[in-house]
Amino acid sequence: MAATKHPQILFASMLRGGQTVLLGEAGWVGDPREAVVAHDVEAAAALERRGKEEVARNNVVDVYLADVEIGADGAPAPLHYREKRRLAGPSVRPDLWVRREERLR
Amino acid sequence: MTAHEPNLAARSNEPIISYRYDEHDRAFVRARVAEFREQVRRRLEGALTEDEFRPLRLMNGLYLQLHAYMLRVAIPYGGLTAKQMRRLAEIADRFDKGYGHFTTRQNLQYNWPKLEDVPDILEALAEVEMHAIQTSGNCIRNVTSDQFAGVAVDEIEDPRPTAEFLRQWSSLHPEFSFLPRKFKIAVTGAREDRAAISFHDIGLRIVEDANGARGYEVHVGGGLGRTPMVGKVVRDFVARADLLAYLEAILRVYNRFGRRDNKFKARIKILVHEIGVDEMKRLVEEEFAAIDRGPFAFDADEFARIAAFFAPPPYETLPGRSEALEAKKRENRDFAVFVSTNVAPHKASGYAIVTVSLKPIGGIPGDASSAQMRLLADVSERFGFGELRVTHTQNIVLPHVKQDDLFALWRELSAADLATSNAGLITDIICCPGLDYCALATARSIPVAQAISRRFQDPERQRLIGELGVKISGCINACGHHHIGAIGILGLEKKGQESYQITLGGDPTFSASIGELLGPGVTAQEVPGVIENLIEFYLSQRREGERFIDLWRRLGHARFKEAWRREGEDGVDI
Numbered sequence: 001m002a003a004t005k006h007p008q009i010l011f012a013s014m015l016r017g018g019q020t021v022l023l024g025e026a027g028w029v030g031d032p033r034e035a036v037v038a039h040d041v042e043a044a045a046a047l048e049r050r051g052k053e054e055v056a057r058n059n060v061v062d063v064y065l066a067d068v069e070i071g072a073d074g075a076p077a078p079l080h081y082r083e084k085r086r087l088a089g090p091s092v093r094p095d096l097w098v099r100r101e102e103r104l105r
Numbered sequence: 106m107t108a109h110e111p112n113l114a115a116r117s118n119e120p121i122i123s124y125r126y127d128e129h130d131r132a133f134v135r136a137r138v139a140e141f142r143e144q145v146r147r148r149l150e151g152a153l154t155e156d157e158f159r160p161l162r163l164m165n166g167l168y169l170q171l172h173a174y175m176l177r178v179a180i181p182y183g184g185l186t187a188k189q190m191r192r193l194a195e196i197a198d199r200f201d202k203g204y205g206h207f208t209t210r211q212n213l214q215y216n217w218p219k220l221e222d223v224p225d226i227l228e229a230l231a232e233v234e235m236h237a238i239q240t241s242g243n244c245i246r247n248v249t250s251d252q253f254a255g256v257a258v259d260e261i262e263d264p265r266p267t268a269e270f271l272r273q274w275s276s277l278h279p280e281f282s283f284l285p286r287k288f289k290i291a292v293t294g295a296r297e298d299r300a301a302i303s304f305h306d307i308g309l310r311i312v313e314d315a316n317g318a319r320g321y322e323v324h325v326g327g328g329l330g331r332t333p334m335v336g337k338v339v340r341d342f343v344a345r346a347d348l349l350a351y352l353e354a355i356l357r358v359y360n361r362f363g364r365r366d367n368k369f370k371a372r373i374k375i376l377v378h379e380i381g382v383d384e385m386k387r388l389v390e391e392e393f394a395a396i397d398r399g400p401f402a403f404d405a406d407e408f409a410r411i412a413a414f415f416a417p418p419p420y421e422t423l424p425g426r427s428e429a430l431e432a433k434k435r436e437n438r439d440f441a442v443f444v445s446t447n448v449a450p451h452k453a454s455g456y457a458i459v460t461v462s463l464k465p466i467g468g469i470p471g472d473a474s475s476a477q478m479r480l481l482a483d484v485s486e487r488f489g490f491g492e493l494r495v496t497h498t499q500n501i502v503l504p505h506v507k508q509d510d511l512f513a514l515w516r517e518l519s520a521a522d523l524a525t526s527n528a529g530l531i532t533d534i535i536c537c538p539g540l541d542y543c544a545l546a547t548a549r550s551i552p553v554a555q556a557i558s559r560r561f562q563d564p565e566r567q568r569l570i571g572e573l574g575v576k577i578s579g580c581i582n583a584c585g586h587h588h589i590g591a592i593g594i595l596g597l598e599k600k601g602q603e604s605y606q607i608t609l610g611g612d613p614t615f616s617a618s619i620g621e622l623l624g625p626g627v628t629a630q631e632v633p634g635v636i637e638n639l640i641e642f643y644l645s646q647r648r649e650g651e652r653f654i655d656l657w658r659r660l661g662h663a664r665f666k667e668a669w670r671r672e673g674e675d676g677v678d679i
Contacts, residue, residue, distance in 0.1 A: 013169055015148075015149070015155075015220065016149065016219060016220050016221055017173065017174075017219045017220070018169055018170070018172070018173040018174040018219070018220065019172065019173060020171070020172055055155065057151075058148070058149070058150075058151040061155045061169065062155075062169065079601075080601065081540075081601070081602070081603060082171075082540065085171065085540055085541070085549075086171050086172065089172060090172065090541035090542055091541055091549060091551075091552060092469055092541050092549075092551045092552060092555070093469075093541075096202050096217075
């Protein structure tokens with residue numbers, strides 16, 4: 001199995017609410033610790049396939065893979081600041097950012 | 106959209122302060138809401154794919170951003186009634202997170218609507234004669250204008266009847282709904298340009314010919330974005346009777362020759378640049394000569410009917426100087442400062458124009474909470490005729506305040522954090538949403554604006570520095586107008602980090618110019634120090650009455666670059 005340059009997770013936006021979500025084992029999650037991490041090309045392709053199926057089911061839109069690094073706690077963290085921002089919410093209104101568990105509602 | 110009820114204006118008991126829908130308008134907007142409701146239903150049920158639905162939602166102003174959908178609400182030429190402002194506040198509370206963002210296009214954006222709620226939002230807007238149509242897509246967008254329209258002392262003519270005339274002409278125009286790219290029109294009727302008409306696809310300046318007849322100086326091909334251009338004058342004078350036919354000719358030339366193969370070269374500014382202004386003029390004149398004038402025949406009665414909606418409200422007869430105002434200014438220094446910065450002269454004796462800054466120190470430029478919106482609606486009624494204006498500089502204007510009422514108004518505004526005395530000063534920063542919200546952004550812009558605002562928060566120093574436009578964009582698309590800031594800041598990505606380019610010398614007015622890049626990018630943390638260096642240089646070099654932009658023009662790039670490189674007080678050697 002060919003390794004990807006960096007581990008990857010799958011980002012999407014929920015169709016109904018537009019919230020940022022990540023693909024987990026059993027569905028879409030808001031917490032990166034629950035996201036499925038692909039370490040090789042095949043696993044990344046599988047993530048994309050699942051994402052496209054979810055698009056076809058009209059659950060999410062705009063799915064894409066993003067590079068991450070695995071932290072000391074084992075949680076994936078995006079390498080690029082755009083995806084970091086997507087997970088952290090607007091830096092200028094932290095008071096408004098929804099809790100991760102609320103993102104799926 | 107053409108209104109058809111000639112007596113409508115006479116039926117209301119309230120002062121007429123804005124265009125009002127007739128049954129034709131109302132039916133059209135309601136039909137559009139019903140249509141979109143059905144489209145959303147079909148999308149949620151899976152009958153429409155995202156590829157099919159995306160253009161439909163965009164036609165209704167609905168984008169998908171980094172964290173949520175974003176709905177852009179049209180505010181034609183920036184005019185709002187108190188009732189409409191209250192409705193915007195209600196929608197913010199009921200469907201969003203209790204605030205809205207006023208934009209450089211004089212519109213309002215909600216940052217958190219849910220797709221399934223959008224039809225209800227549009228219905229709530231339609232009830233107060235508002236919509237989100239043509240706030241996106243490759244069509245003629247919301248026509249913008251001077252926020253002091255109808256009340257400015259330097260005005261030749263109120264531009265709003267023209268703007269409304271154009272709004273009706275351009276709404277769902279069948280030939281111009283799928284242009285090569287978006288198309289923006291701005292109109293001013295004043296001697297000072299407060300609408301940045303040189304940076305629109307078409308800019309219209311109301312002028313008089315030698316006989317005193319009113320017409321339009323037509324600028325074409327202005328714009329910002331990745332290829333900023335100053336619009337070129339293609340006609341010194343177009344008679345009012347010919348306006349629609351002439352604009353139709355410009356749009357037809359653009360529709361025919363504008364590039365559709367490359368999104369980044371599709372705006373009319375690129376066409377004008379590539380073929381040259383003389384060839385553009387020739388093509389437009391040729392089309393104008395050949396055009397069937399029948400459908401565009403000027404209806405003077407219709408123009409007069411529209412203009413009647415913008416007739417002056419029933420002002421009281423007042424002396425030009427308010428003794429009450431002068432006394433309060435003597436008693437209260439903060440109030441006196443507010444008057445000196447945020448109050449402009451009014452064409453009606455005894456009245457004033459008030460700019461309410463949406464730029465509190467350290468705040469988010471252009472954001473207003475629902476409570477602030479309600480307060481603005483209330484004070485517009487108590488201290489005016491229930492009318493408000495949104496400015497392209499992301500502030501709110503109360504256009505008809507009695508000088509005698511200014512102190513009471515200021516106290517109300519102060520209590521709601523709406524009395525920041527900085528209109529036109531260094532902390533009155535134009536700023537796009539940037540990477541805190543926007544899917545297109547390459548860097549954050551709001552935190553940079555906040556840092557500059559805090560750095561220069563001292564009111565005395567702000568006034569010492571004087572008139573200065575700082576404008577910040579979070580990407581090359583330039584929604585924050587950085588190209589036309591005397592100091593412009595552009596956020597980009599550089600080696601995986603947010604990086605900021607500084608430009609100097611931009612000017613949005615009739616003396617239009619595009620800012621020049623000063624040097625390599627700096628970090629967000631370094632930006633305030635760089636600005637500090639530039640300001641210190643300006644203060645040390647300026648002559649009596651010389652603005653920052655004037656000094657830039659006198660000394661030029663090299664001298665400012667030296668100042669920029671100077672080690673700042675933060676110890677940052679840029």
